Amino acid sequence: MNNFITLGDESEAAAYNSVALGASSLANRPNTVSVDEGDYNLYRQITNVADGVYDFDAVNSAEVLQLRQEVVMMHSQQAETDKKLYKQAEMESELKQLRRELLELKKALKK
Structure with missing residues (x-):
């Protein structure tokens, strides 16, 4: 059967x-x-499908679109975080350069 x-x-x-x-x-x-x-x-098309609840339930377009929006938002947030980290790295580099210049100035003043 x-x-x-x-x-x-x-x-x-x-x-x-x-x-x-x-x-x-x-x-x-x-x-x-x-x-x-x-x-x-x-x-x-299979229409009028409710949102899935369990791992093996079907998904509908609304769920896929919501996931897409969340991914786009996370990508945007990641881009902002990357910009901040890049800016921080630039500032740290500039600070190191200023420290080197300050040390050179102190050495020059001791002469």
Whole structure:
């Protein structure tokens, strides 16, 4: 027994525990749900999907867009941090140079 389900005209579930949804859909891998046939660019949208809660839940566009915004924000914050670190390194370099010049001046005054 393959435990498969097909819904739709000419849909086919050809693998163990698979589900084919929609006309001409083909589910040919075990433990999968297919909403298209895979060969002729017949793609379908799955709509009204709630936000995922657990590791293996589906994600929706809103979750992906939120993640993208967070990544962009983190990238921007990292760029600001990098600028500050660069500025700090410049200041440290200038301070070292001033210390060297001060030492040279002290030596010159002792002569």
